[in-house]
Amino acid sequence: MVRERPRSLLPLVIVGIAVGYALLLLIAPLVAIVQNALADGLQPVIDTLTEPNVVHALEITFAMTVGAVIINTVFGLITAWVLVRQRFLGKTILNTLVDIPFVFSPVIAGYALIVLFGRNGWLAPSLIPIVFALPGILLAKTFVSLPFVTREVGPVLETLEPEPEQAAYVIGASQWKTFRAIIFPEIWPGLLYGIVLTLARALGEFGAVAVVSGGIEGRTETATMFVFRALSDRNDAAAYSVSLLLGLIAVFVLVALRLVRRGMKSSHRKG
C-alpha cells in the first residue's frame, strides 16, 4: 500500500492526534522517570543497583525468568506443533486454554498457587517448599508468559508449504533432521519473537509473584517487588533507579522486536 504524505487538513489532524496521544501517554512518562532517576546524576543509580539486596533481587529475577523462558520455549513449540499438525479429541479446548493467561489476572494465578501449595493447601505437605520460595516464583512467571511462543509459532507453521518437507522425506531424511533443516529455519524468526515477548512478560511480572513469593527481603524479593517495597518505604530514589533499569531493558526488548520483525519481512520477500 502506498502511503501518502499528509497535505490537506484532515490527514494532518489524524496524524497530529495519533502522535500527540502517543507523546502524552507513552513518551512523557518514560521521559519523566529517566529525568527523576537521574536527577542527582548517575552515581546514586549505580549505588542503588550495587546494593546487596538489589543485586540479589536482580539475580533471582533473571534466573527465574530464564527458567520460565526455557519451559515456555520448549513446551510452547511442542504445543504449537501439536495444535497445527495433529487432530485429536479435545484439541479445541487445548487451543482455548492456551489464551487463558492473557485474560487471567496474575493476582488470581498467584492465589491459585497459594490454594494448591500454601500452608493449608490441597497439596500442602509437598516435598519442596513452593509458596514463599523460588519454585513459586518460577511457576508464577511461567504461567503469565505462557501463550507467547505458541501463539507466535503457530501461524507460521500453518503457512508452511508441504513440498520441501515431503522432498526431504523422499530422499530419506529422518523426522528430526527434516525439522532441523527444513522447518526450523522457517519458524525461527517467529519463535525468536515469541521468546522475546515471553522474556519481557516474565521479567516484569509483579502481581502473581507478589502473592506467591511473600517478598522476603534478600530471599524471595524480585526486582519489581523491590520497587514496590522501596516506594512503600518512601525510598523513592531507589525505586526510581530500579524502575529505570527495568525501563531500559524494555527499550532493548522493543529494539529486539523491531529487528526480528524486519528479519521476518526480508525472509518473506526471499520466499
Next chain:
Amino acid sequence: MAARSLQIPWGAWGLRLAAVGYIGAFVAVPVVVIIIQGFRGGLEAFVDALSSPAAVSAIVLTVWTSAIMTVINMVMGTITAFALVRYEFPGRDLLNTLVDLPFAVPTLVTGVMLVVLYGPQTFIGEFFDNLGLRIIFAPPGIVLALLFVGYPFVIRAVQPVLEVLDANQQEAARTLGASEWTIFRRIIFPVIRPAIIAGGLLSFARSLGEFGAIIIVSGNIPMRSQTATVYLYAQVEAGNLQAASAVSLVLVVIAVMTTLAIDRSGVRRRG
C-alpha cells in the same frame, strides 16, 4: 509421510502428551482450582462474600474504569492505526515500534512512571489539582494506567485489516463525489469494525486483571479507589480466603465471557 509417522507412533503421541500435560498443569489446574475454591463454602458463602460493600464497590470500579478505557482506546487506537497505515510522516517508523512499549514495560514500572509524571507533587498534578481534578490516587489515574497497558491492542488488531483494504472501492466512491467522511463511514468502517471491537474487548479483558500499574496509581482507598484485583490482593494477604475466592471467580467468569465474545467476533488475535 503418513507411513513415516506410523513408523514411530510414540513420537506423535509423546508430543501430544507433552502439550496436554503442559497446558493441563500450568493452565487448566489453576482455572479448576479457582472454580472449585469459589464454590467450596457453598453458594451462600459465595453470595455472602460478594455482598460486602467493599467487594461490590471494587468490582464496580474495575468494570467502569475498564469500560471508559475501552471506549477511549477504540477511538484513539483506530485513529493511530489509520495514521500508521495511510500516511507517511517523520517518526512514523518510531511510532510503529513504540506501539509495543506497553508489552515490554513491567506494569508496575508503568505505575511508577505515571505517578512521577502526574502525581500530586508534580507540576502537571498540581495544575489539575487546582482545577479540582485529582488524577493519581483517584479513578482518573486508574483509567490512565489502563490506557497505557491497553494501548497496543486496538492498533495491532486494526492495522492489518487496514493494510489489505481494497483501494479501488474508495477511489470509485471518491470519483462519484463522496466526501472523506462518507467513504470512511460507508466503506472503511464496516470492514474494520470487527477488528476494533475485538481489540477493544481484548484490552477490556486485559484491564479487568491489571494489578501492577493500578496498585501504584490508585492509592488503594477502599470504597473509593480500590479495584477488584487490589481488593483481592488485600484479602489474600489478610488470609480472608472466602472473599478472595469469590472475587477471583467473578473476575475469571467476566474475563472468560469476554474471551468467548472475542472468539465469536472471528478476528485472530495476538498478545
